[in-house]
Amino acid sequence: MEMTKVRVEIVVIRGGTALVGPTLRPLEDAVLIIEDGLIAELGAASSVAIPEGAVIVDASGMTLVPGFIDAHVHIEFADPAEVLAGGVTTVRDLAWPPESIWPLAERSRDPGFEGPLIVAAGQMLTTEGGYPTRAGWAPEGTGLVVAAPEDAAAAVDAQADAGASVIKVGLNSAVGPTLDLETLRAIVDAANTRDLAVTGHVDNIEQLEKALDAGMTELAHMLLGGERIPDEGIERMVRAGMTVVPTLSILAGPELEAAVDNLARFRAAGGSVVYGTDLGNAGPRPGIDPTEVAAMTAAGMSLHDILVSATVDAGALLGLDGVGTLSEGMAADIVALGGAPLADPGDLTDVQMVWRRGRRAR
Ligand SMILES: [Zn+2]
Incomplete structure (x- = not known):
């Protein structure tokens, strides 16, 4: 030969x-x-x-x-090649139907893939009728109903077995019912058993308190509804080791102002912030987002802080050793x-x- x-x-x-x-x-x-x-x-x-x-x-x-890491995207709304060409070399998808997101995530591991490396949460765990089961943007199967605490482990295992890098829950009381504390706690416990953290779509202070009570350690965006988190609440988030992926670019007006103020105080209290945009959903165009950068700057982050949040700290949050x-x-x-x-x-x-x-x- x-x-x-x-x-x-x-x-x-x-x-x-x-x-x-x-x-x-x-x-x-x-x-x-x-x-x-x-x-x-x-x-x-x-x-x-x-x-x-x-x-x-x-x-x-x-x-x-280092290539940017966007910790909150819905990649199938975007052209992965455009995302990569925009300077984002790794993304974390936070909710999509399994039959589509897992094969795509698998393909993205090939260095020749025309797009960023994709890690994902899989389905968003929620309650019957809860967000995102009726959300206009979310294809059938984006959400997975966990009806009771005893169903939590199977729902978490289904995501973990498929390769989830985090578990996502929907806690949006503005658009429907939300998981009760007991079920949420069972989800967090099941996730932790699989060495996974739980991140959440959380709209207000009541849901945030439940998230903290249940042991969640991440917000997939700052609160959406425009409420000001009291300083004690901010301190509690920091003590719990919570990371916030702000995704401020999806907000405007008073909701944006409140989110910027919450983020500024969270940051000042020592809270950990990782860059994310909700790209593809309500989020911005593919690439490093000027709107997000401007809003993070308004929250008191320096450009150095923002770059660290989008590279070094994002790599650590996603548990990816070789990037960032x-x-x-x-x-x-x-x-x-x-x-x-x-x-x-x-x-x-x-x-x-x-x-x-x-x-x-x-
Ligand atoms: Zn999202």
């Missing part, structure tokens, strides 16, 4: 400023070597030798950041942004080039 030597393509991105490691430390005139889908080497131009025959990409004047920072050995999920994204919000959303697992997508 004749052996053919497979030549592995090596890509070198050089000339830009890379924001390196979990602190996003700026490294000027960086050289980044991509091999086999990973960041093989990353250092200053003076210290890294460029391999012979490598494909060289000039990123002069640009800033290299530019470091040697990490996935080559890289976005080249124009100019100075930590100084100018316009630059933070100015996507020039994108690689996912070392494959150029833009």
